[in-house]
Amino acid sequence: MPIMTDLHTELKASIIEQLNLEDMEVSDIENDEPLFGDGLGLDSIDALELIVLLEKDYGIKLTDPKKGREIFESINKMADFIEANRTK
Amino acid sequence: MYINGMASIAAQTEEDLFAGDLKSFQQNIFPATIVNYKEYIKPMMLRRMSKAIKMGLVAAKQALNEAGVEVPDSIIVGTGEGCKQDTEKFLENILDENESFLTPTAFIQSTHNTVGGQIALDLKCTGYNMTYTQNSVSFESALIDAKLQFAEDPDTRCILVGGVDELAKTSTPFYNLDGQLKAGEINTTQILQSESGGTITSEGAAFFLLSEIRTQDSFAEISDCMIYREISEEKLQEEISWFLKKNDLKPEDLDAVILGNNGDKRFDHYYHQLQDTIFKNTLQLGYKNWVGDYNTVTAYACWLGAEILKRNEIPQQLKLNNLDVKQPKSILIYNQYLGKNHSLTLLRSL
Numbered sequence: 001m002p003i004m005t006d007l008h009t010e011l012k013a014s015i016i017e018q019l020n021l022e023d024m025e026v027s028d029i030e031n032d033e034p035l036f037g038d039g040l041g042l043d044s045i046d047a048l049e050l051i052v053l054l055e056k057d058y059g060i061k062l063t064d065p066k067k068g069r070e071i072f073e074s075i076n077k078m079a080d081f082i083e084a085n086r087t088k
Numbered sequence: 089m090y091i092n093g094m095a096s097i098a099a100q101t102e103e104d105l106f107a108g109d110l111k112s113f114q115q116n117i118f119p120a121t122i123v124n125y126k127e128y129i130k131p132m133m134l135r136r137m138s139k140a141i142k143m144g145l146v147a148a149k150q151a152l153n154e155a156g157v158e159v160p161d162s163i164i165v166g167t168g169e170g171c172k173q174d175t176e177k178f179l180e181n182i183l184d185e186n187e188s189f190l191t192p193t194a195f196i197q198s199t200h201n202t203v204g205g206q207i208a209l210d211l212k213c214t215g216y217n218m219t220y221t222q223n224s225v226s227f228e229s230a231l232i233d234a235k236l237q238f239a240e241d242p243d244t245r246c247i248l249v250g251g252v253d254e255l256a257k258t259s260t261p262f263y264n265l266d267g268q269l270k271a272g273e274i275n276t277t278q279i280l281q282s283e284s285g286g287t288i289t290s291e292g293a294a295f296f297l298l299s300e301i302r303t304q305d306s307f308a309e310i311s312d313c314m315i316y317r318e319i320s321e322e323k324l325q326e327e328i329s330w331f332l333k334k335n336d337l338k339p340e341d342l343d344a345v346i347l348g349n350n351g352d353k354r355f356d357h358y359y360h361q362l363q364d365t366i367f368k369n370t371l372q373l374g375y376k377n378w379v380g381d382y383n384t385v386t387a388y389a390c391w392l393g394a395e396i397l398k399r400n401e402i403p404q405q406l407k408l409n410n411l412d413v414k415q416p417k418s419i420l421i422y423n424q425y426l427g428k429n430h431s432l433t434l435l436r437s438l
Binding site for chain 2: 052
């Protein structure tokens with residue numbers, strides 16, 4: 001069971017703000033919930049927003065957008081990827 | 089073209105309009121009424137939409153609903169300035185992020201054809217989709233295109249046509265800089281008596297489901313529409329008479345005229361001279377002192393005229409003279425902005 005960190009909370013807050021997820025609170029997003037499809041229901045435009053978010057907030061430039069599918073699977077996956085690759 | 093369904097969102101509600109309960113504003117820029125958009129648009133779609141998209145999509149859906157049509161054959165939208173809110177957001181991003189880290193959403197949705205595109209996506213309509221941007225005749229341009237579509241394509245049975253424009257927090261007040269808006273203390277109910285230049289502005293959307301053939305749902309007809317980029321005051325009366333004549337009417341046959349008086353002393357003389365001459369004995373209605381002036385406000389005027397024909401009822405607060413009509417059958421809409429882009433739209437009851 002992954003540990004809930006400040007990064008998890010920070011990511012949820014950023015996603016809510018950046019993707020205009022109105023009426024949604026940090027506590028509404030589960031760490032292992034799929035962000036796309038049947039989970040949170042994000043779409044391809046959101047994926048582009050998340051790529052920009054990674055670069056802007058954590059200094060991670062995603063050179064292969066195809067990797068996004070795996071990285072953006074859930075908050076847990078995103079947090080793991082950011083911890084391993086962040087430059088800021 | 090027959091109107092089978094229509095809807096409008098503006099600074100005044102339909103209920104207040106016909107109840108004689110229109111409200112005044114104390115500022116030269118005022119918003120459209122609050123609508124529960126969530127009733128019509130899924131939350132995940134709604135979150136990205138600026139006001140123009142929300143107003144346009146909801147008005148479009150309401151018009152289709154009234155006509156009992158799920159998907160139109162074509163979608164034609166008029167918008168003078170398009171999605172200004174997202175344009176501002178995108179430009180602010182460029183400045184804030186020093187031209188890097190630009191997110192796609194605001195850019196994608198900043199284009200003028202976003203409203204038409206979003207309506208098509210929502211309805212899954214893959215037919216002809218066009219947006220006209222031609223200042224204050226944007227809606228009329230869309231109407232004329234609809235007429236041409238019906239004339240050229242026998243398979244086109246119904247077309248969704250609308251006009252939409254939104255306010256934006258930075259770019260709308262730019263109109264203060266070149267005198268398009270009134271300066272100083274404003275009470276919108278007083279502007280038509282104003283002795284100064286400039287007007288008041290707002291936002292809105294009005295959509296119509298049109299068919300070339302009369303159906304059981306048809307309740308009014310848009311008989312004709314003309315645009316004049318520029319026209320002299322002297323020539324205007326002549327053109328109106330010619331326009332009416334080609335529709336088998338004389339000025340005195342009209343039951344009402346809906347005029348675009350907006351309180352701008354520099355240009356309202358175009359209306360005043362008609363009010364004092366060929367329309368002297370015709371019921372005159374004005375609406376911009378209640379809903380503001382914006383590029384596609386004539387879509388509201390068209391909705392207003394059709395609603396009057398549908399209800400057989402005149403909103404008393406709009407009257408510019410003391411005449412009355414019991415059963416209006418023919419209504420002419422005349423509009424111009426800053427002395428340019430004059431338009432004539434003729435509505436008839438069925």
